[in-house]
Amino acid sequence: MAYELYYWDGLQGRGEFVRLALEEAQAPYIDVARGHKKSGQGQAAMTSVLNSKTEPHIPFAPPFLKDGDLIISQTANILLYLGPRLGLSPDSDLRYVVHGLQLTIADMVTEVHDTHHPIASGQYYEEQKAPAKARATDFLAHRLPKFMHYFERVLAQNPHGDAHLVGAALTYVDLSMFQLIEGLHYAFPRATARFAAQYPRLAALRTAVAARPDIAAYLASERRLPFNETGIFRHYAELDVPAP
Incomplete structure (x- = not known):
């Protein structure tokens, strides 16, 4: 499954730090807010997660990353999660x-x-x-x-x-x-x-x-x-x- 990256469309912002890691690793990912509404993506798809009444671990703000059912927020925290999975962090302390x-x-x-x-x-x-x-x-x-x-x-x-x-x-x-x-x-x-x-x-x-x-x-x-x-x-x- 592709990672789903949620960040505002039209600007690099804090989401760009995550994009660079995904691009370097050639990891499959979807830049959700930049996608088409007819595909269930776009800005509305991002805000629906932020405003969810049922999601138990809602993020405060983008960027956040979905990996299956897991939602990880905050740029540094996302990269801490992705690092070992993408081969972009040391296999040690x-x-x-x-x-x-x-x-x-x-x-x-x-x-x-x-x-x-x-x-x-x-x-x-x-x-x-x-x-x-x-x-x-x-x-x-x-x-x-x-x-x-x-x-x-x-x-x-x-x-x-x-x-x-x-x-x-x-x-x-x-x-x-x-x-x-x-x-x-x-x-x-x-x-x-x-x-x-x-x-x-x-x-x-x-x-x-x-x-x-x-x-x-x-x-x-x-x-x-x-x-x-x-x-x-x-x-x-x-x-x-x-x-x-």
Whole structure:
């Protein structure tokens, strides 16, 4: 049976971290909200699960994954579940190290979101532009370097070499790091102009993941939705403060 991935249609968002793992493993999956209503898919199929009166384990919000009767919610939790099934996590307690790094990526993704929605998610960006500018300026000056220096150090201190964040083989957190860096470059092209010089190991990881055959094929396909200003990573020129 194919996995069923539930996420909003039209944007990459947090669902993209799961898509990358499924695409790398060439696992059969259905992107439910992007499907046709006549096939029992589409946005209504997703909201019916969220609003179910009978499902005992309803998720709070997408993304969530259905594997048979099991529903798994939260991006990092979904990847923790999929990792061993897709061959994308270590067959040891190091899987929890991978999970910890994925949770740290999730922390940073939340901070990226808050650069354009620092006051309220229910308000438009245009209603909070001044605080967004202050938040983005602080994020780019302090938080982004703190996170990236940490991840760069994780690569440098991997006893198996700096090709992967954990262990000697690709894990889902390498794919998620690729997506995080891609999103940062889209949202803040001026601030990340010197990224490769500042974080050479992370830049090399990004290049290596993009070159993996199944990932490259996915990135070139229509399945890969483009970044846009409805997702987490949004480009607003006024928020893109050049790096010092």
